[in-house]
Amino acid sequence: MDLYEYQARELLQEEGIAVPKAIFAQNSHEVAQAAQEIGYPCMIKGQVKIGHRGQAGGIKMAKDLDSAILTSEQILPMSIHGHKCSGVLVAEAKNIIHEYYVSISLDRDSRDFDVLATAHGGTEVEDIAKSHPEAVKRLHISALEDFDITAATDMAKAIGFYHADVDQAAEILLKMWRVFTKNDATLVEINPLAKIGDPEDESSKSLSALDAKISLDDNAAFRHDGWKRFADPIRVDPFEQQAREHGLHYVHLNGQVGVIGNGAGLVMSSLDAVSGAGEQQGSEVKPANFLDIGGGASADVMSKSLSIVLSDPQVVSVLVNVYGGITSCKQVAEGIVLALNEIISPKPVVVRFDGNEAAEGLQILSQSGNPRIHVAKTMEEAAHTAARLAAQQSTTVSLAGREGL
Amino acid sequence: MSLFVENGAPVIVQGMTGHQGMTHTERMLKAGTHIVGGVNPRKAGTTVSFAQGREPSVDIPVYADCAAARQATGATASVIFVPPRFAKSAMLEAIDAGISLIVVITEGIPVFDTAYCVAKAAERGVRIIGPNCPGLMTLSDPEDAQSKGTNLGIIPDGIVGHGPLGLISKSGTLTYQLMGELSDIGFTACIGIGGDPIVGTTLLEALQTFNDDPHTKACVLIGEIGGDAEQQAALWAHEHMSKPIVAYIAGFTAPEGKQMGHAGAIVSGHRGTAQAKKETLESVGIRVGHTPGETANIMREVLKTQKLI
Numbered sequence: 001m002d003l004y005e006y007q008a009r010e011l012l013q014e015e016g017i018a019v020p021k022a023i024f025a026q027n028s029h030e031v032a033q034a035a036q037e038i039g040y041p042c043m044i045k046g047q048v049k050i051g052h053r054g055q056a057g058g059i060k061m062a063k064d065l066d067s068a069i070l071t072s073e074q075i076l077p078m079s080i081h082g083h084k085c086s087g088v089l090v091a092e093a094k095n096i097i098h099e100y101y102v103s104i105s106l107d108r109d110s111r112d113f114d115v116l117a118t119a120h121g122g123t124e125v126e127d128i129a130k131s132h133p134e135a136v137k138r139l140h141i142s143a144l145e146d147f148d149i150t151a152a153t154d155m156a157k158a159i160g161f162y163h164a165d166v167d168q169a170a171e172i173l174l175k176m177w178r179v180f181t182k183n184d185a186t187l188v189e190i191n192p193l194a195k196i197g198d199p200e201d202e203s204s205k206s207l208s209a210l211d212a213k214i215s216l217d218d219n220a221a222f223r224h225d226g227w228k229r230f231a232d233p234i235r236v237d238p239f240e241q242q243a244r245e246h247g248l249h250y251v252h253l254n255g256q257v258g259v260i261g262n263g264a265g266l267v268m269s270s271l272d273a274v275s276g277a278g279e280q281q282g283s284e285v286k287p288a289n290f291l292d293i294g295g296g297a298s299a300d301v302m303s304k305s306l307s308i309v310l311s312d313p314q315v316v317s318v319l320v321n322v323y324g325g326i327t328s329c330k331q332v333a334e335g336i337v338l339a340l341n342e343i344i345s346p347k348p349v350v351v352r353f354d355g356n357e358a359a360e361g362l363q364i365l366s367q368s369g370n371p372r373i374h375v376a377k378t379m380e381e382a383a384h385t386a387a388r389l390a391a392q393q394s395t396t397v398s399l400a401g402r403e404g405l
Numbered sequence: 406m407s408l409f410v411e412n413g414a415p416v417i418v419q420g421m422t423g424h425q426g427m428t429h430t431e432r433m434l435k436a437g438t439h440i441v442g443g444v445n446p447r448k449a450g451t452t453v454s455f456a457q458g459r460e461p462s463v464d465i466p467v468y469a470d471c472a473a474a475r476q477a478t479g480a481t482a483s484v485i486f487v488p489p490r491f492a493k494s495a496m497l498e499a500i501d502a503g504i505s506l507i508v509v510i511t512e513g514i515p516v517f518d519t520a521y522c523v524a525k526a527a528e529r530g531v532r533i534i535g536p537n538c539p540g541l542m543t544l545s546d547p548e549d550a551q552s553k554g555t556n557l558g559i560i561p562d563g564i565v566g567h568g569p570l571g572l573i574s575k576s577g578t579l580t581y582q583l584m585g586e587l588s589d590i591g592f593t594a595c596i597g598i599g600g601d602p603i604v605g606t607t608l609l610e611a612l613q614t615f616n617d618d619p620h621t622k623a624c625v626l627i628g629e630i631g632g633d634a635e636q637q638a639a640l641w642a643h644e645h646m647s648k649p650i651v652a653y654i655a656g657f658t659a660p661e662g663k664q665m666g667h668a669g670a671i672v673s674g675h676r677g678t679a680q681a682k683k684e685t686l687e688s689v690g691i692r693v694g695h696t697p698g699e700t701a702n703i704m705r706e707v708l709k710t711q712k713l714i
Binding site for chain 1: 424427428435489491513514515516517520521523524525528537539559560561564570574575576578579580581582585590600602603623627629630631632633637653656657658659660662663664666667668669674675679696697698
């Protein structure tokens, strides 16, 4: 799970990392209050879980109350790279002397933790790595070692912090490591970690986290009270919400074919097969969702899953692809029949069974005599049938629509 | 001959007395796995009877911990079914007890816990397979009286028989799918390495094992979005692998930034895409099928043209 900047700041503050004063606001009234409290000039920063906000116009400076309100009215309704703004952060504007980049992340390849840093902060690290590859330093923290202040000081020196900043940087690195471990994070990134203050007055200078990105490990939610405090303040996708309530893995996509299967790999493979079929048939039909019923799903779980997918107005046809390992195709078949008996819907459901109790499952489907159920022998055939039915159905609907005019 | 696990190795099951543990211990026994004990501190000293649908039933003793189980039975391998919150201590217990192969089926283990256990295992020379995987299955060679198949995990028995192929996969059901597609050819072993961001045995390490195995003639590699284990395996194979590989990658249609079921199946920015994996594999001459069916057909063709069957 990715956090918004305003949530990530909370975690940094809890470990004592300096951040500028800021208030999260969701409407212009709240923005006005926040700006008055923060003072001027202040930054109005759109809260989205995606990078390159600044370039997209999602971060602006306001010099007084009027411009703060005006700016927030521009940013609040924005969608940045397809992500809807959840609000704005009204933050103190700081005088930046220098910008560093520091992150700690999980390294899948070396199976430990990566510290990535550069003295050329401010922009996205991928861009820095392209323009100044030699300036990006990468160090590792082992999964077994303890990372302490001595190790952090050595690291701060190796990373290339300027001499005067090393002690403070080491403290921040250590605190970042604590944020990382205490919260089961997979990424803690501060960019920029800025040197702020009066350029003429040495004693006024300090390092401050002007922006932060944190990702948390969903698998660890059980030991953090489900991360209730990081719930999204804006409405999440209702289908994803419903699926989550039933403990199902679901991702909403843009196409017309609802896809249900057992096991993440097989479902991903089914999505690819539907897209491939759509391309081959020239209809450009695409999958509407990813839904994994998991291993050993009951008839009830299958029925709930199909109900969720059928209730999506975007879905025109459904593909159910099951290779029974632990999962029984019989249970899945019962679930399909159950859902189709409950929901009045013209949407066809294409089913492919293989493995555990496939024959029994197919028998249940054929006994139901439901004309909306189509059976396919292979997953390729199933994907082609589902894509073709979606394309036909879409044409019929649009023709009917035109005739209505 | 042994592939990942010694022939007929004595095996314990951590979490045997739970629902999943019971179901799969029964199935593993049926498949001929030499299960010698279960672990559950609250049920230590009892035995669990597995009927296997035939007489006599098998009574499996339950021990308080891995050390006691190992001392009593000489077990060298363990299969773990405990819930995520207990998985770290279960893995560490097995490592400390001197178990040399640990197969972790559990899905949903915090990645910090896995990272710690995998590092600990590496330090002690212990192999972990998984977590979040279907496990390992080796197939008995009918022509070799010494060879005995072992099923460690949840891969269904009876899909395939012995043959010249090795299979390595990040996904459970895709493993079964490809096994089914290539059941006419058969396998030496099938290993599901798991769909988490950090796993104990990587695609590359599994390939190395198959490369060293004299009975395996070719490998099926099933990858998916996330990380770049497939690219690393491809580059290694290009330099060192003497056997042909045919690959399948799932997740071409996966959107950026969305976790597709498996904790590790996520495209981050431009990293971890199926397209990038396919390109790297193909750049070193590894053919990649569009669908599982096509992948199986390519494998058959490769086996024929290289006169491996």
